[in-house]
Amino acid sequence: MNNKILISLVISLFSFCSTADNFLIHAGALLDVKNLKVKKNYSIRIKGEKVVEVKAGYDVPNDNEILVDLKNKTVMPGLMDMHVHISGEINKKSYAEKFFMNDSDAALRAIVFARKTLDAGFTTVRDLGDFFQGVPVALRKAIKKGYIIGPRIFAAGKSIATTGGHADPTNGLRLNLMQDPGPLKGVINGPYEAIKAVRQRYKEGSDVIKLTVTGGVLSLAKNGSNPQFTEEELAAVVQAAKDYEFVVAVHAHGAEGMKRAIKAGVNSVEHGTYMDKETMRLMKKHGTYFVPTITAGKWVAEKAAIADYYPDVVQPKAAAIGPKIQSTFAKAYKAGVKIAFGTDAGVFPHGLNGREFEYMVEVGMPAFEAIQSATWNTAKLLRIEDKLGTIDSGKLADIIAVDGDPLKNMKLMQNVSFVMKNGDIIKNK
Known part of the structure; x- marks a missing residue:
């Protein structure tokens, strides 16, 4: 058994982790944490480990993209x-x-x-x-x-x-x-x-x-x-x-x-x-x-x-x-x-x-x-605000989501349902 297979087996024991290169996220509510604004119905395009586009509306995924439906969730930076x-x-x-x-x-x-x-x-x-x-x-x-x-x-x-x-x-x-x-x-x-x-x-x-x-x-x-x-x-x-x-x-x-x-x-x-x-x-x-x-x-x-x-x-x-x-x-x-x-x-x-x-x-x-x-x-x-801290084009794709509206109920922040780090889906339920 080669090392790559062994590492994959070990990781699988811990939990699901998707490492596909490209994703398109449909975010029902996107938190602009820098300007304290809620953006409704947004698309976040991810290529590799970075965000490459954030735009209003639900865009159609390209042939090489996996669609991640977070329309019923509140999406924010990791x-x-x-x-x-x-x-x-x-x-x-x-x-x-x-x-x-x-x-x-x-x-x-x-x-x-x-x-x-x-x-x-x-x-x-x-x-x-x-x-x-x-x-x-x-x-x-x-x-x-x-x-x-x-x-x-x-x-x-x-x-x-x-x-x-x-x-x-x-x-x-x-x-x-x-x-x-x-x-x-x-x-x-x-x-x-x-x-x-x-x-x-x-x-x-x-x-x-x-x-x-x-x-x-x-x-x-x-x-x-x-x-x-x-x-x-x-x-x-x-x-x-x-x-x-x-x-x-x-x-x-x-x-x-x-x-x-x-x-x-x-x-x-x-x-x-x-x-x-x-x-x-x-x-x-x-x-x-x-x-x-x-x-x-x-x-x-x-x-x-x-x-x-x-x-x-x-x-x-x-x-x-x-x-x-x-x-x-x-x-x-x-x-x-x-x-x-x-x-x-x-x-x-x-x-x-x-x-x-x-x-x-x-x-x-x-x-x-x-x-x-x-x-x-x-x-x-x-001193990493050029790489993380917001969901913007060019930054690392660290993205999480919770069910419901945490701005009305902060207890929701104790139950994160979606986690992406460096463009890899770690958790999605």
Whole structure:
């Protein structure tokens, strides 16, 4: 049996995936996410991996085109989640996994997580920190080569932290296991090591840089919000990131850590729980995006109420911080801060990313703007708006559809019925 046949058989085990070259889609409602307009009765012509024509009316397919009837659906660009952890899922037993699972075990499991994410309509994700070393980068390569089916991945590799800070992988271990991980494993102290850590991520094949500039909820450390990077360290990271053309995302719950990061020139703030008015003013001034991750906040708050679900040092942080993220998002949106969609999937089960839309709309964001935050805004944050983010001629054919009108019922975004990525039909039911 040759390799091509073997790969085809493996892919068929995961689900239907049509890879015909040319399609003509009849879209009953097409969302123009850039201009926030609904276009009725449109045709989308796809050749290979790109959209070649978008026009009003239902065109007749050419001899070499397959007609895809989405007249009863709402069609939009593939969704993008700017904050996932594709290599794992936090649960009651996950804190011990690194002692019993190899990175290769995690990589095989991540294939399932990737497929769930894509089936949920998310054709592009930004992985902000691997739970198992090298898995997101390896998964990105395998998906790009067509070995497995999954979303397009922009991977940060190992998150960069300070000693004892959120994302120091040795937190909570016994003393002889703590040692000093150093920049190689993403733990820095001082500007020199900060630069070295960025260069190490470049060497390992990362696409973006992730910093944990304040304490965090799920790490085995006491403080969940204190600042953990100095201004000098942040300046060094951002300068090195610019040299290597990295987008920089920062995990942050406390306001002081956010302010230092924003002033240094980072591109996005994740979570933002204790964001204050001054932080919002700075974000607007510097054009910094806010990636809210409301779903993760709600999930950890719910699980914190279950005895022994999280370690003792984590439980009070989850109970205190989790419930606040949605209200912070509401204030930031109202203040005019730029919003890019992100969920922190991996903190909760992969594939449930669509819940975030409903949570955003619940506190005042219009439905169309919520969808825009996961398409056009995310494309701009990743600097790929010339390739993705809208359905336009010349762009990659990442297209999804839902039954009914999500602008009237955002729950529909949790049940995507059609998924196309790079001109290949992944899901159609």
